[in-house]
Amino acid sequence: MNFDVEINQAAQLKSIDEIVKSLDIKIDDLFFYGPYQAKLKPSFTNTLKEHKTSKLILVTAMSPTPAGEGKTTTTIGLADALFSIGKKSAACLREPSLGPVFGMKGGATGGGYAQVAPMDKINLHFTGDFHAITSANNLLAALIDNHIHHGNELNIDINQISFKRCLDMNDRALRHVELKLGQNHRDTGFDITVASEVMAIFCLAESLEDLQNRLGEIEVAKRLDATSVYAKDLKAQGAMTALLKDAFQPNLVQTLHGTPAFIHGGPFANIAHGCNSVIATKTALKLADYVVTEAGFGADLGAEKFIDIKCRQSGIKPDIIVLVATIRALKFHGGIAVSELNQENLKALELGFNNLKRHIENCSEHFGLDVIVSINQFSSDTEKEMTWLQSAVNKLGFKAILCSHWSDGAKGAKDLANAVLGQLSKPKTFKFLYEDDLSLKDKITTIALKIYRAKEVQFSDSALNKLLSLEKNYANLPVCIAKTPYSFSSDPKECGAPENHTLMIRELRLARGAGFVVAICGDLMTMPGLPKRPASEKIQLNSKGLLEGLN
Incomplete structure (x- = not known):
């Protein structure tokens, strides 16, 4: 089988103005970034009317292996399958971060x-959105230090500056940095761009005015009298919005099958809220009858945040959940080493099924939505394993559909598309996991006990002090749990479906402009590091100038 990049390069693509005709978008509605990429003009998006009968299909997954289980692949395959049977469909995805592109997981x-x-273009610089977000973030960081250098009229306490610089790269050397500005020294560090509050704001704002207002509300520091300093106090929001103005418009590309795909924004789901932009999703819902979107990592992270943060703020409601599972991941959660996942092992499959079962129960019981399991097939899967898994899911009262879109494209997801269409007509009782009026502590505890099945939540001393402070003014905000994606617990080694564990909250951060509070668990880092053998080692240009090794 060819590498993904070779398959992509061999595809006969249509020009983007041909692709968007299926969504009734005209050439004058587009800003072109070459023949196959475009952004929608605000003069077009600002005039679109709500499409009340469109359906939103949320693709999420069981807890993954380090290589991922094909959530994005399934999102694309399902959108293609719907398109192939005559439905007006579109995919809504996140933009890839250079961190995983050059790190462990590869492209997205x-x-x-x-x-x-x-x-190759989407995985690398694309339309420059992430560069704009990084620049806007670092402009604000520079303005903070510049203000202090020129007299510090705002009386900023240099030991209470919470805003960090960012970079869209895995670089553990930047986790802890000492800044020396004249006589002032302070400890700080970098976050990866996809973990920054500017990225979160970018993906939750619904207009340029909303974007500018939210940027101004970022809390950057405390004064010597312990009152807050915001970005608007530094008059930063206007220039930051200017840097983001073009980036804010949704990007349009195509699948290999010719289905329109909106790719916009890209917050990590283990650190941030893990969904593409609200403006892209809402635009797609106004143009297509069926929109297929993804939420990062397992449903304990991506789906929970999609619903309790993105849906809560935007009014968007998914109509059904497609839960991606793989035989490999089930065996991984049954205690099998990554090197042995290609070998048939029904006992490990049965042990690991508890992980998938819990995700199904969580999505159905706590979010009130129908769930269909998509079994993303690998060549190493055996007939016995696939038969057992389908039967186990059916015994729970849910459908499990074998999908081969990776090898067969749209044809390989047609059964999934028909199953989804069959379920969409059924009534649903969509609901949030918790109400707005709960305290922050109770919201965190609710997620921990109901979704993660913990027995308790423990806060570090610094996190507890921060919690007491935040409860006074921000108890109404939702919470964004930042934790390992590989376990329901805060320990990545606790595979399967651990119960009665303790969720350890190390740090709390206020994302005031984004409109949520981040709870960082265990030893999770907001600036990841590269693995011993990073994916970058395989990437090169051949003699024809074509990219090789990117997957």
Whole structure:
């Protein structure tokens, strides 16, 4: 089988103005970034009317292996399958971060014959959105230090500056940095761009005015009298919005099958809220009858945040959940080493099924939505394993559909598309996990006990002090749990479906402009590091100038 990049490069793509005709978008509505990429003009998006009968399909997953289980691939394959049977469909995805592109997971444009294109451009610089977000973030950081250098009229306490610089790269050397500005020294560090509050704001804002207002509300520091300093106190929000103005418009590309795909924004789901932008999702829902979108990592992270943060703020409501599972991941959660996942092992499969079962129960019981399990097939899966898994899911009262979109494209997800269409007509009782009027502590505890099945939550001393402070003014905000994606607990080694564990909250951060409070668990880092053998080692240009090794 060819590498994903080779499949992508061999595809016969249509010009983007041809692709968007299926959504009734005209050439004058587009800003072109080459023949296959475009942004929608605000003069077009600002005039779109709500499409009341469109359906939103949320794709999430069981807890993954380090390589991922094909959530993006399934999102693309399902959108393609719907498109192939005559439905007006579109995919809504996040933009890839250079961190995983050059790190462990590789790119984020799907795989095999369920990809968006051109994958090399999308995975690398794309339309420059992440560079704009990084620049806006670092402009604010520079303005803070510049203000202090020129007299510090706001009486900023240099030991209470909470805003960090960012970079869209895995670079553990930047986690802890000492800044020396004249006589002032302070300890700080970098976050990866996809973990920054500017990224979160970018993805939750619904207009340029909303974006500018939210940027102004970022809390950057405390004064010597312990009152808050905001970005608007530094008059930063206008220039930051100017840097983000073009980036804020949704990007349009195509799948290998020719289905329109909106790719916009990209917060990590283990650190941030893990969904593409509200403006892209709402735009797609106004243009297509069926919109397929993803929420990062397992449903304990991506789906919970999609619903309790993105849906709560935007009014968006998914109509159904597609939960991606793989035989490999089930065996991984049954205690099998990554090196042995290609070998048939029904006992490990049965042990690991508890992980998938819990995700199904959480999505159905706590969010009130129908769930269909999509079994993303690998060549190493055996007939016995696939038969056992389908039967186990059916015994729970849910459908499990075998999908081969990676190898067969749209055809490989047609059964999934028909199953989804069959379920969409059924009544649903969509609901949030918790109400706005709960305290922050109770919201965190609710997620921990109901979704993670912990027995208790423990706060570090600093987190507890921060919690007491935040409860006074921000108890109404939702919470964004930052934790390992590999376990329901805060310990990545606790595979399967651990119960009665203790969720350890190390740190709390206020994302005032984004409109949520971040609770960082265990030893999770907001600036990841590269693995011993990073994916970058395989990437190169060949003699024809074409990219090789990117997957």
